[in-house]
Amino acid sequence: MQTSNRTDFPVILGIVETGHELVLDFADSWHTALQGMSRSGKSVLTYTVLAQLAKYPEALITGLDPTGVLLGPFGDSPGAEYRAITTASMENHAAVIAGLVAEMDTRITGLLAAGKDKLDSFSEETPLLVVVLEEYPGVLGAAAAEDSENGRKPAERVKPKIQAGVRRLIQEGAKVGVRVLVLAQRMDAEIVGGAERSNLGNRLTLRVDNLDAVKMLHPMADTDTASLAAQFSPGHGLIGRPGLPTQRFRADYLAYPKYTASVRGGSQ
Ligand SMILES: Nc1ncnc2c1ncn2[C@@H]1O[C@H](COP(=O)(O)OP(=O)(O)O)[C@@H](O)[C@H]1O
Numbered sequence: 162m163q164t165s166n167r168t169d170f171p172v173i174l175g176i177v178e179t180g181h182e183l184v185l186d187f188a189d190s191w192h193t194a195l196q197g198m199s200r201s202g203k204s205v206l207t208y209t210v211l212a213q214l215a216k217y218p219e220a221l222i223t224g225l226d227p228t229g230v231l232l233g234p235f236g237d238s239p240g241a242e243y244r245a246i247t248t249a250s251m252e253n254h255a256a257v258i259a260g261l262v263a264e265m266d267t268r269i270t271g272l273l274a275a276g277k278d279k280l281d282s283f284s285e286e287t288p289l290l291v292v293v294l295e296e297y298p299g300v301l302g303a304a305a306a307e308d309s310e311n312g313r314k315p316a317e318r319v320k321p322k323i324q325a326g327v328r329r330l331i332q333e334g335a336k337v338g339v340r341v342l343v344l345a346q347r348m349d350a351e352i353v354g355g356a357e358r359s360n361l362g363n364r365l366t367l368r369v370d371n372l373d374a375v376k377m378l379h380p381m382a383d384t385d386t387a388s389l390a391a392q393f394s395p396g397h398g399l400i401g402r403p404g405l406p407t408q409r410f411r412a413d414y415l416a417y418p419k420y421t422a423s424v425r426g427g428s429q
Pocket residue numbers: 197198199200201202203204205206395396397411412413414415
């Protein structure tokens with residue numbers, strides 16, 4: 162069956178300081194890091210992103226969500242085998258990551274066989290794979306807790322499996338249509354190491370009261386700009402993108418009922 166191919170996945174996040182619309186195109190082969198303290202607006206910003214991506218049948222929304230609030234509304238729509246929600250089974254989270262890595266490996270093999278260096282058009286058969294890691298440090302913490310409660314031997318532990326798989330998705334996935342969106346209160350080195358961080362081209366910082374955390378994602382921002390992050394109201398932040406200076410932005414607000422309605426009404 163012939164289906165349409167899509168080469169652009171624009172998403173409007175809000176506006177930048179100059180008043181222009183802030184648009185991220187998920188076709189660009191970068192992953193995204195989103196940091197901010199509790200209640201800074203990370204989840205709400207992600208509602209805005211996913212509500213728009215859900216309208217593209219050529220994008221599949223996948224990932225790990227320890228709360229279920231973010232990915233739960235997708236229910237059993239396409240891609241359900243690539244979504245783990247709640248912390249009831251962290252083995253399930255590891256299985257989801259393993260499944261995504263297997264799909265990535267299949268695509269890499271196919272790419273080499275086709276003599277191409279990257280996938281740049283997507284369809285329902287070969288969708289853009291958006292991998293959301295909601296409260297990623299919390300996922301790793303829950304996995305470590307499950308490992309110790311079950312007295313798992315090193316080779317059986319799910320936390321290192323999740324971490325190793327996520328590392329591979331970040332380092333090797335971009336060229337085959339994997340787009341990781343990682344959310345954390347701060348992008349500490351033990352959460353995303355230096356090699357992974359260099360693949361996280363889109364960097365968003367909401368309110369963060371620690372200058373080092375800001376500098377970790379925005380090393381080129383001057384100290385005055387970086388210090389603003391401690392004062393941001395919910396939804397206000399800094400964004401850095403490849404080749405662009407760090408800018409202030411304000412995210413659109415999407416209330417949860419509207420988010421769930423657009424996810425359920427989307428083509429997924
Ligand atoms: N863009 C926004 N504009 C206005 N208020 C916002 C915005 N984003 C978040 N908020 C407010 O902040 C609260 C916390 O946002 P949330 O996304 O849950 O934070 P986090 O995920 O970082 O803990 C929301 O319930 C809402 O009241």
